[in-house]
Every structure is written in C-alpha cells, then in structure tokens.
Amino acid sequence: MATLNKPITRKPIPEGAVRIEGRGGVVYAEWTDGRGGKRREKIVETAKGERIEVEAARWQITFTGADGRTKRRAGFADKAATKDLARRLEDEARKRRAGLIDDAAVKLAEHARRPIAEHVVDFRERLESKGNTNTHVARTIRALEDAIERCEWGTITDIDAARLAARLAAMDSLSPRTRNSRLQAVKSFTAWLVRERRLHADPLSSLRPVRETDGRVIVRRALSAEEVDELLSYVESSGDVVRIPKRYTYKGKIRTGLRNIRIQHRALLYRLMLGSGFRVSETASLRGGDFLLDAAPPVVRVRAGYTKNRRPVEQPIRRDLADALRPLIARTGREAVVWPKLPGNLAPVVKADLRAVRARWILQTTDRAERRRRRESDFLRAVDAEGLRVDAHALRHTFCSTLARSNAPLRVAMELARHSDPKLTMKTYSHVRLIDSAGALEALGQSPILRTLSAHFPDSEGRAKAHNVSHQNTRAGMDDAQNHRKNKTQSSVSHATSDNDAKWRCPDSNRGPEVYESSA
Structure with a gap:
C-alpha cells in the first residue's frame, strides 16, 4: 500500500x-x-x-x-x-x-514523447564520436533539420515516408544527386533511431534513391599514359601557383576573372592520386605520420573519418612512388598536413592544368597540318567530343582503369580500389578503350580452338583453305550417312507438319537481335 x-x-x-x-x-x-x-x-x-x-x-x-x-x-x-x-x-x-x-515498449513510448530536436542533438553527438569530419557532420545535420522543418515533424513518430518523398520531389532546382544525398542524411538518422531502440521500425525503409542518370550526372574518362606523362611533365615545371577562373558580382553584374591558388608539390599530389586512387578529401586529410614508406610494401593510411565508408584504410603503393614521396614526408611533421589548404573542389585546378598543357602540346609542332590535327583531337581535353570529363576524380578512374589493363585479378583490383561490389570496379571505373578490346581479340587468336576454327573459314578469294585429304574423305562419308538419315526422317514426318510451322522455316522468321533485345 x-x-x-x-x-x-x-x-x-x-x-x-x-x-x-x-x-x-x-x-x-x-x-x-x-x-x-x-x-x-x-x-x-x-x-x-x-x-x-x-x-x-x-x-x-x-x-x-x-x-x-x-x-x-x-x-x-x-x-x-x-x-x-x-x-x-x-x-x-x-x-x-x-x-x-514490456520494458522496451515503455522506453519506446518515452522516446516517442520527446521532441525530435532532442534526438537530433543526440544524433549529432553520435556522428562526432565516430570521428566524422566537421564538414560531414554539419552537412548531415543541416539536411536533416531542413527535412524536419519542411515536413513539420514534431516527434519521431511523426516521421512519414510519403511526406518526405513529396517534399524532395518538389525540389526541382536540386539535382537528383543532391536530393539523394539529403534522403541519405535523413535515412541515416532513422536507421540510428532503430539501432538505438528509439523506434520499433524504420519509417523510411521504403524510400529508394532516384535515378541519377535522369539528371545532371558527370561522366568521366580515364587519362591515357601519354596524357599522364604530358600532364606530370608540365606540372613539375610550372610552379606551385595555378590560375583558375572565378565569377563575382560587381555593381550588380556578374563578371568573370582569374584567381591564384597555391598548391605546393602539385606533381607529387597528382602522382599519389594516380598511384593510389585516393579521393580529394582523403588526400587532403593525409598527415606525415600516415605515410609508412619503409614498410613492405609501402603503405599510406587514411583515417576512418575521411574515407567514404567511414573505415580506416591502409593503401599499399608502389616502391618508386614511395621513393618520390620520401623527401617531402621527411620535411613534414607527423601531425602536420602534407598538403595544407588543399581546396575541397580540385576540379578547377586540374582543368586549368589540362588547358595549359594542351596549349603547350599544340604549340610544340611547327607543321600547320599537324597543329590543326592536334587542335581537333581530344588529347588532354577536359571535356571531349562525347561529353566525357577529366577532373580530380578522373585520376581515380585512371588508377582503376590501369588496374584493369594490368590483368590484375578482379578481387585484387576491387581491394585496391576499395570497392564492396566488383561490378562497380569493372563497369564504372574500368574504361576499356576500343584498342584494348581489339588487342584482347587478337590475343584470343593464339587459342588452339580458334586456330582450328580458322582453318574452316574461307580466305579472301573465297576458296577454302587447305585441308588434309584423308580428313576430307572421312568427313564426306560421315556427311553422306547423316544426310541419308535426315532425308529418311523428314519423309516420315512430312505429313505431320502443320502449316503454322512453315513460318518458323521462313528465312526472315528468326530476326536479328535488334528486334528482341537492345543493341547493348
């Protein structure tokens, strides 16, 4: 009582x-x-x-x-x-x-009564405790709070998939990729609520990202070995200052100009990105203590807060690249950033270098026909005739494509590219050119089976290639016996053949692949 x-x-x-x-x-x-x-x-x-x-x-x-x-x-x-x-x-x-x-049900009810803003504060603390960068935390919380305000959610029980989908669809000014990133931020919040047992089920589990191919998507290409050689040769001799275009407003009008960006040891920066596949954010986070150049093999470590999957990485690199990096790392402290003040968007810098090295490459020849041919080619273009782009992330595409051309096993290439799905490694990042495909087909010609089949193909004059006479006689006898059995069988079933079967024997009934499947 x-x-x-x-x-x-x-x-x-x-x-x-x-x-x-x-x-x-x-x-x-x-x-x-x-x-x-x-x-x-x-x-x-x-x-x-x-x-x-x-x-x-x-x-x-x-x-x-x-x-x-x-x-x-x-x-x-x-x-x-x-x-x-x-x-x-x-x-x-x-x-x-x-x-x-049930105690769990009571706790769920208590969390359901709390304002959603209190859960957002706890979620921010969780993101910061995982070692995420301040930029990632701020971007995630900003997208989450914007969705909460637009959808007018007061508690976590108010979270509704249909309302969020409608609000995201109404943002016509945003690209599909931006909308997907905002959706991912909100879904990471609801997934955390389920893991912390603040919600019984994820209310946004039914939402899927939109197709980014329907909007503004950057399609990149890999650099060729000749383009890489020209680019590195130019950067090594061009100094640390890069002039990139800028847009600004003056007296109410939008104007264009140039601004200077200073990036020390830019050639080593490009060599590291080409030789490791590091992203820009990963490269910008590297400190002197992250380079283990005396290990076997040499390794560069990336901390968990800066990788895409939020897991620490130990990326092996080639010995010659490690030797090139050694003087720079020796002058850098263990906790000092190797490339300080590296811009988050490195694409304008790469494009400026490509424009400069392409102009130098065109002027290297004095022959007018050759110079015209160089101007019309896509060599060292930031955007080629097909709309394929070269930017900072294209250096990673070049690394993965080089792995594919080196005949490395798919599992090894996937591990070095740090992909969880081998399809991503081979489909998106391995840019196999037509000349590579032709070389592979020529290599198939050394197969014993294809050499035997080629003996049965007619030559350019329409005559059959030389065969062994005994082989021809033996084969002719087998063909006679087979034709005799075939004629006997056809005569016995000729009356049972229906008129509807005649269309399947029509020469045009088995149409080409363009009718039943796509050209791909």
Whole structure:
C-alpha cells in the first residue's frame, strides 16, 4: 500500500525572525520571506542548535517497486492528484512483477514523447564520436533539420515516408544527386533511431534513391599514359601557383576573372592520386605520420573519418612512388598536413592544368597540318567530343582503369580500389578503350580452338583453305550417312507438319537481335 507524506527539512532560523510561543509550550519562528509573505515554522532543538522544521510544498509517494524494493517519488501539491499517481505506480509495479508490461515498449513510448530536436542533438553527438569530419557532420545535420522543418515533424513518430518523398520531389532546382544525398542524411538518422531502440521500425525503409542518370550526372574518362606523362611533365615545371577562373558580382553584374591558388608539390599530389586512387578529401586529410614508406610494401593510411565508408584504410603503393614521396614526408611533421589548404573542389585546378598543357602540346609542332590535327583531337581535353570529363576524380578512374589493363585479378583490383561490389570496379571505373578490346581479340587468336576454327573459314578469294585429304574423305562419308538419315526422317514426318510451322522455316522468321533485345 502506498503512503503519502510531506518531507520535512531542518534549516537555520532566518535572521530577524520573532520567537512566538504557541499552545503546549511549542515555540515558533515568524518572519517575512522574500516575497513579502508571513511565514511561521516550528523551532526544534537539534545537535547543531535550534533549527526550524520546513514542510515541503509537494507530497511524496512511498511504494513497493517491481523489484520488491521501496521506492520514493515526488507527487503534486494537490493531495488527490498525488493519490491517483500513487495508484497508477502501484498498478504498474504489480503488472511488471507479473510480466504484463514490456520494458522496451515503455522506453519506446518515452522516446516517442520527446521532441525530435532532442534526438537530433543526440544524433549529432553520435556522428562526432565516430570521428566524422566537421564538414560531414554539419552537412548531415543541416539536411536533416531542413527535412524536419519542411515536413513539420514534431516527434519521431511523426516521421512519414510519403511526406518526405513529396517534399524532395518538389525540389526541382536540386539535382537528383543532391536530393539523394539529403534522403541519405535523413535515412541515416532513422536507421540510428532503430539501432538505438528509439523506434520499433524504420519509417523510411521504403524510400529508394532516384535515378541519377535522369539528371545532371558527370561522366568521366580515364587519362591515357601519354596524357599522364604530358600532364606530370608540365606540372613539375610550372610552379606551385595555378590560375583558375572565378565569377563575382560587381555593381550588380556578374563578371568573370582569374584567381591564384597555391598548391605546393602539385606533381607529387597528382602522382599519389594516380598511384593510389585516393579521393580529394582523403588526400587532403593525409598527415606525415600516415605515410609508412619503409614498410613492405609501402603503405599510406587514411583515417576512418575521411574515407567514404567511414573505415580506416591502409593503401599499399608502389616502391618508386614511395621513393618520390620520401623527401617531402621527411620535411613534414607527423601531425602536420602534407598538403595544407588543399581546396575541397580540385576540379578547377586540374582543368586549368589540362588547358595549359594542351596549349603547350599544340604549340610544340611547327607543321600547320599537324597543329590543326592536334587542335581537333581530344588529347588532354577536359571535356571531349562525347561529353566525357577529366577532373580530380578522373585520376581515380585512371588508377582503376590501369588496374584493369594490368590483368590484375578482379578481387585484387576491387581491394585496391576499395570497392564492396566488383561490378562497380569493372563497369564504372574500368574504361576499356576500343584498342584494348581489339588487342584482347587478337590475343584470343593464339587459342588452339580458334586456330582450328580458322582453318574452316574461307580466305579472301573465297576458296577454302587447305585441308588434309584423308580428313576430307572421312568427313564426306560421315556427311553422306547423316544426310541419308535426315532425308529418311523428314519423309516420315512430312505429313505431320502443320502449316503454322512453315513460318518458323521462313528465312526472315528468326530476326536479328535488334528486334528482341537492345543493341547493348
């Protein structure tokens, strides 16, 4: 049975209090409190001297909890309301002892009553504790808070997939990739809520990213070996300053100009990205202590907060690349960034270098016909005739394509490219050119089977190639016997053949692949 009482605390007698003697010899202290009201409390004798006994304004409930222990809980100033709360607490304790209440369900209900902003604060702390960059955390929280405001979610139980999908679809000004990134930010929040058991199920599990091919998608190409050689030769001799175009507003008009960006050791930066497949954000995070150049093989480490899958990476590199990096790393402290102030968007820098090296390559010849041919070619173009681009991420495409051309096993190429799906390695990043395909077909000509088949193909004059006479005679005898059996079988079933079967023997009935399947 729950009991109610008002806790009593003993405090020193206030200054200026007047002692008043009541009935039965009880002494009281009377004074004016800070609000101007009259207060009177009983004075008692304690080991520390005279004190007043102050009764609490709210009732306190004492009851037996679900574990059999005595519990205390603050009630209300109103005694009737406190009695109702005491009865509910006793009923809940009895149901818990009987196994009728699930603790997980109670916690879910408590989380459902909290404002969604409190969960967002906890989610931010979780992202920061995982070692994510400040930029990633800020971008994720910004996209999440924007979705919460647009969808008018007050609690986590208000999260609705249909409303979020409608709000994202209404953002026509955003590219499909940007909308997908915002969706991913909100879905990472709901997935965290499920893992933390704040939600029973993910309300956004039915949402899927939109097709990015329907919008503005950058399709990249890999650089050839000749283009890489020209690019590195130019960068090594061009200095650290790159002039890239910029747009600015002056007197209400948009103007264009040039601005200088200083990137030290840019040639080594390109060599590292071409030889390791590092992304720009991963390269910008590298410190002197991340380069283990004396290991076997040499390794470059990338911390978990800067990789795409948020896992630490130890990427092996070639020995010659390690030797080229050694003087730079020796001058860099263990905790110092190797390429400080590297811009997050390195694409303008790469494009500026490509324009400069292409102009130099065109002017290297004095022959007018050759110079015209070079101008019309796609060599070292940032955007070729097919719309394929070369930017900073194209250096990673070049690395993966080089792995594919080196006949490395698919599993090894996938590990070096740090892909979880081999299809991504081969389809997206391995840019196999037509000349590579022709070389592979020529290599198939060395197969014994294809050499045997080629003996049966007619030559350019329409005559069959030389065969062994005994082989021809043997084959002719086998053909005669086979034709005899075929004619006998056809004569026996000729009357059973229906008219509908005639169309399948028509020369045009088995049409080419362009009718039944795509040209791909």
